[in-house]
Amino acid sequence: MGNYIVFDLEWNQGKTVKERNGKSLPFEIIEIGAVRIDENMNRTGEFSRLIRPQVYKKMHKITEDLIHISMEDLQKGDDFVTVITEFLEWCGEKPTFCTWGPLDLTELQRNMDFYDLPLLSDRPLPFYDVQKLFSIQYEDGKMRRSLEHATDSLGMEKDGAFHRALSDADYTARIFCELSRKVFYNYSFDNYVTPKTKDQEVHIIFEHYAKYISREFKTREELLSDPEVMGTKCYICNKPIKRKVKWFSNNGKHFYSVSLCKEHGYMRAKVRVKKAESQKYYAVKTLKFITDKEMLEMKAKSEKKSFNRLSDHKKNS
Structure with missing residues (x-):
């Protein structure tokens, strides 16, 4: 260039x-x-x-x-x-x-x-x-x-x-x-203009991680139920991989999960939910391989979040 x-x-x-x-x-x-x-x-x-x-x-x-x-x-x-x-x-x-x-x-x-x-x-x-x-x-x-x-x-x-x-x-x-x-x-990537169609979506693999920028969705619920947004497969071998830490969020905007590829190890997925200029929603998902120690840390955060949700539920019941 x-x-x-x-x-x-x-x-x-x-x-x-x-x-x-x-x-x-x-x-x-x-x-x-x-x-x-x-x-x-x-x-x-x-x-x-x-x-x-x-x-x-x-x-x-x-x-x-x-x-x-x-x-x-x-x-x-x-x-x-x-x-x-x-x-x-x-x-x-x-x-x-x-x-x-x-x-x-x-x-x-x-x-x-x-x-x-x-x-x-x-x-x-x-x-x-x-x-x-x-x-x-x-x-x-x-x-x-x-x-x-x-x-x-x-x-x-x-x-x-x-x-x-x-x-x-x-x-x-x-x-x-x-x-x-x-x-x-x-x-x-500057996201002032967000993808409107699937062919405008961004799929790219960098040296240490992969990035996906989704098209727009009318609601957060529609975005969070989309299989491509919330699905995880190994970005190196492109095979489906088993989720070891289910999706969890600390703030309703950033969602995390960890999956295991038998060939390449633990892969963390992070989905950021963002609002487009149109007031619709889109996602930026990053995928990155992490160490066993980082996987255990993610698992602990997930379990703590689950415990907090359970505690809140008990308080309100």
């Missing part, structure tokens, strides 16, 4: 969320900055624009303290539709988007949707979360560090203010260029 677009957004918000034509806009984008990188990790361009607010005409104090942009500054910018049209033209064909953290693509598409613009994809959009990739390469893969922490740990010169779109995109691009190509396999 080439044509990497490393971008960053700054946004403003109001005291209450504004709606129009049934669409809400909690965060209005006020600045976009980006760096284009080719397949050889050479910079081939920069993009930087202020955006004139059309929804929130006062600067929220949190935003003002963080990014030091005034409303007077923003009046010099163009409207969102003009800027985003220029940005997408500048991105070129088949861009691979890269951001620090998972939020920017979602908010970009939410702002596009608010103005009835065509979205970036008709299904979940693959991208590189550089924050996650930094953690995978340099730390434990789980921690999510600030952009400034990452630049400090790599000994980079801090020659631009943080929390401005172009300088944050610049720092992110520098970190991206330091990454080993082997971590590029760990790409992420």
Whole structure:
């Protein structure tokens, strides 16, 4: 892949969320900055624009303290539709988007949707979360560090203010260029646009786990009774496997089970129930092989949850 677009957004918000034509806009984008990188990790361009607010005409104090942009500054910018049209033209064909953290693509598409613009994809959009990739390469893969922490740990010169779109995109691009190509396999998906049909669903196997993003369901009950969502089979040999820890949940949003593949060992399944923009439900399921010790820990959590449910039942009876 080439044509990497490393971008960053700054946004403003109001005291209450504004709606129009049934669409809400909690965060209005006020600045976009980006760096284009080719397949050889050479910079081939920069993009930087202020955006004139059309929804929130006062600067929220949190935003003002963080990014030091005034409303007077923003009046010099163009409207969102003009800027985003220029940005997408500048991105070129088949861009691979890269951001620090998972939020920017979602908010970009939410702002596009608010103005009835065509979205970036008709299904979940693959991208590189550089924050996650930094953690995978340099730390434990789980921690999510600030952009400034990452630049400090790599000994980079801090020659631009943080929390401005172009300088944050610049720092992110520098970190991206330091990454080993082997971590590029760990790409992420932006789920602002969720699968609507089975052929749009995501089935993918990574180095250490597998991921499935389901189509939308009208109700949680319909989702939780779907055989593909709640079914488990070994993602390596594709054979049905016996469940050793039945599905349980601590909060009604995350569901866990453990099954045993005779060839590959214990496999943990985690299903996250999420709400789509349509207010329907979809699931993100991850499958991962775990150790015997981790299996026993999962079993103990399951039994504790069952005990708690039994205790609650007895209290209420």
